[in-house]
Amino acid sequence: MPTYFTKDHEWIAVEGSTATVGITDYAQAQLGDVVFVEVPPAGTQVEKGKEAAVVESVKAASDVYAPVSGEVIEGNGALEADPALVNTSPEGEGWFFKLTLSNEGELAGLMDDAAYKAFVDGL
Amino acid sequence: MTINPSGWRPEQGVANDTGRAPTFTGNRALMLEEPLIFEIGSTTTTGVDFGEAPSGANRLGGLDRTAPIGCYGLSEPETVRHFTRLSRQNYAIDLGLFPLGSCTMKHNPRINEKIARLPGFADVHPLQPQETVQGAYAVIQNLAVWLIKLTGMYGVAMSPKAGAHGELCGLLAIRAALEARGDVRQVVLVPESAHGTNPATAAFCGYAVETIPATGEGRVDFEALKARLRPDVAAVMITNPNTCGLFERDLKAISDAVHAVGAYVYCDGANFNAIVGKVRPGDLGIDAMHINLHKTFSTPHGGGGPGAGPVVLSEALAPFGPLPFVGLHADGRYELVEEETAGEDHPHAFGRMAAFHGQMGMFTRALSYILSHGADGLARVAEDAVLNANYVLRSLEGVLEAPFAASGPCMHEALFTDNGLGGGITTLDIAKGLIDEGYHPMTVYFPLVVHGAMLIEPTETESKASLDQFIGALKAVAERAQAGDQSLKAAPIYAPRRRLDETAAARKPVLSWKDLPEAAE
Numbered sequence: 001m002p003t004y005f006t007k008d009h010e011w012i013a014v015e016g017s018t019a020t021v022g023i024t025d026y027a028q029a030q031l032g033d034v035v036f037v038e039v040p041p042a043g044t045q046v047e048k049g050k051e052a053a054v055v056e057s058v059k060a061a062s063d064v065y066a067p068v069s070g071e072v073i074e075g076n077g078a079l080e081a082d083p084a085l086v087n088t089s090p091e092g093e094g095w096f097f098k099l100t101l102s103n104e105g106e107l108a109g110l111m112d113d114a115a116y117k118a119f120v121d122g123l
Numbered sequence: 124m125t126i127n128p129s130g131w132r133p134e135q136g137v138a139n140d141t142g143r144a145p146t147f148t149g150n151r152a153l154m155l156e157e158p159l160i161f162e163i164g165s166t167t168t169t170g171v172d173f174g175e176a177p178s179g180a181n182r183l184g185g186l187d188r189t190a191p192i193g194c195y196g197l198s199e200p201e202t203v204r205h206f207t208r209l210s211r212q213n214y215a216i217d218l219g220l221f222p223l224g225s226c227t228m229k230h231n232p233r234i235n236e237k238i239a240r241l242p243g244f245a246d247v248h249p250l251q252p253q254e255t256v257q258g259a260y261a262v263i264q265n266l267a268v269w270l271i272k273l274t275g276m277y278g279v280a281m282s283p284k285a286g287a288h289g290e291l292c293g294l295l296a297i298r299a300a301l302e303a304r305g306d307v308r309q310v311v312l313v314p315e316s317a318h319g320t321n322p323a324t325a326a327f328c329g330y331a332v333e334t335i336p337a338t339g340e341g342r343v344d345f346e347a348l349k350a351r352l353r354p355d356v357a358a359v360m361i362t363n364p365n366t367c368g369l370f371e372r373d374l375k376a377i378s379d380a381v382h383a384v385g386a387y388v389y390c391d392g393a394n395f396n397a398i399v400g401k402v403r404p405g406d407l408g409i410d411a412m413h414i415n416l417h418k419t420f421s422t423p424h425g426g427g428g429p430g431a432g433p434v435v436l437s438e439a440l441a442p443f444g445p446l447p448f449v450g451l452h453a454d455g456r457y458e459l460v461e462e463e464t465a466g467e468d469h470p471h472a473f474g475r476m477a478a479f480h481g482q483m484g485m486f487t488r489a490l491s492y493i494l495s496h497g498a499d500g501l502a503r504v505a506e507d508a509v510l511n512a513n514y515v516l517r518s519l520e521g522v523l524e525a526p527f528a529a530s531g532p533c534m535h536e537a538l539f540t541d542n543g544l545g546g547g548i549t550t551l552d553i554a555k556g557l558i559d560e561g562y563h564p565m566t567v568y569f570p571l572v573v574h575g576a577m578l579i580e581p582t583e584t585e586s587k588a589s590l591d592q593f594i595g596a597l598k599a600v601a602e603r604a605q606a607g608d609q610s611l612k613a614a615p616i617y618a619p620r621r622r623l624d625e626t627a628a629a630r631k632p633v634l635s636w637k638d639l640p641e642a643a644e
Contacts, residue, residue, distance in 0.1 A: 030574075033625075033626040033629075035626060035629035035630050036629070056629075058625045058626055058629060059567075059568040060568055060569075060571060083630065084630070
């Protein structure tokens with residue numbers, strides 16, 4: 001299951017024509033304690049690079065952008081009751097939403113694990 | 124990387140443990156505890172003695188109240204003590220330097236208060252006959268003329284009630300102007316270095332917001348902006364000076380490029396105090412800009428009084444500005460121009476921003492401030508605001524990292540980051556440490572363009588002695604932070620309340636209230 005990363009610190013794990021999206025461990029550490037997450041409901045059309053979700057921490061409210069375009073099939077309802085999952089398990093239980101990809105070609109512009117690591121080290 | 128520890132943690136011990144024996148009252152000498160009003164008041168107590176209301180027909184149209192309001196009341200002496208005690212727990216500009224960046228917490232001159240309390244200004248009502256408020260209208264008109272002249276603009280809408288309300292007014296005028304030429308556009312561009320209210324305003328007006336990055340020196344990336352300028356762009360919203368405390372030196376060229384694609388330039392004028400009397404935004408090609416009277420022109424804010432956010436408009440946008448406004452007839456008579464009287468002279472007004480004329484009490488104070496300073500005095504305000512901020516910036520060299528120090532002098536506010544702090548100490552810990560030193564903390568974690576931002580605006584009203592004391596306090600705290608002094612994690616230790624658990628407060632808020640006796644039954 002290949003995982004890609006964006007410069008805005010989202011990750012996307014792809015499985016066939018569907019994918020799971022969340023924010024990286026680096027992003028959650030920068031945000032601090034997450035207190036609120038708003039995920040898109042199923043059926044939402046998201047567009048690559050446009051706002052798809054909102055994450056609010058004690059320090060700031062930030063938009064989460066869709067790494068690729070597609071239709072949301074599920075938002076992570078667990079985050080409503082327990083937004084801390086984003087801090088404790090950003091790349092696991094703290095996922096934001098799942099979607100079906102409308103254009104798999106968009107994945108080509110994203111970073112792989114090694115490239116993202118190098119990108120973060122350079123920040 | 125560790126999670127930023129924001130807030131008190133259980134391992135820090137009991138939040139309000141001072142290590143001293145508790146008192147019977149909970150008070151600590153003259154630091155008085157004060158309960159909430161529903162804990163001490165009752166619905167049957169009042170400090171006001173109304174006469175019996177006359178019976179008979181009312182004009183409430185069947186909307187009479189059917190249940191008790193149930194406000195908790197206190198007697199007059201209890202009321203005075205309740206609010207005086209609460210006010211003693213507050214920090215205010217009248218108590219000390221208030222370094223909040225971008226908030227311009229400066230002294231509110233008492234001459235303003237004296238003028239605003241004159242009965243002819245203080246006791247007017249917006250619905251009284253116009254011939255009885257000619258003096259008040261003259262104040263509004265005179266202030267309007269000053270604002271137009273100071274900004275080099277064409278017109279001004281006086282009625283917006285605050286900065287963000289002014290932004291809304293400006294964008295509504297832009298939208299009206301676009302629609303009047305049959306040109307519907309979808310996008311508003313907002314640079315990273317703009318105020319946080321800007322994207323909110325654009326979104327509220329129905330525009331899609333796109334962010335323009337900042338350059339390494341903290342200014343708008345003009346090349347990135349130019350690349351995005353297409354005919355779908357309605358406006359660009361720029362804060363000048365920006366939230367990095369820097370003057371947007373490309374602003375004129377930016378305006379020209381924005382106008383070339385038929386879009387408008389909105390300028391967030393919250394930081395106008397840095398350039399008042401020095402730079403006229405109209406000369407930079409600005410189409411609309413709000414002015415926070417409660418910042419630049421020293422009227423109270425932050426709980427001390429309502430805001431006021433007049434919006435100056437370019438010749439292109441002025442016809443679309445809101446109603447009502449005060450007009451001056453050739454015979455010297457002032458008249459309020461409203462929907463019924465706008466007629467052919469102002470047919471394109473987009474509507475109203477407020478029911479009435481605007482914040483009259485702020486107009487009198489702002490005009491008092493302007494007239495007591497004069498044009499030369501206002502220029503001096505900008506000079507001293509910039510001088511004080513640069514004094515803070517340079518005095519903390521080598522203690523806190525200033526990310527844009529190489530970009531030249533700052534304007535009215537100095538920006539620092541948390542780079543170089545030791546032992547997991549964060550910006551928040553420095554802010555809490557400043558509370559122990561007797562200061563309200565600076566703005567933290569904003570702007571977002573730098574890591575762990577600390578934004579300090581000392582304003583022009585602080586003396587050198589006051590600045591030196593603040594710098595000394597901040598230096599002391601910052602040096603502890605650099606050394607990784609873990610005791611900072613427990614700050615504040617001298618405040619009536621220790622560090623609050625902000626995370627738990629946001630995730631699981633516990634609201635305190637008491638049901639009304641009537642409602643509980």
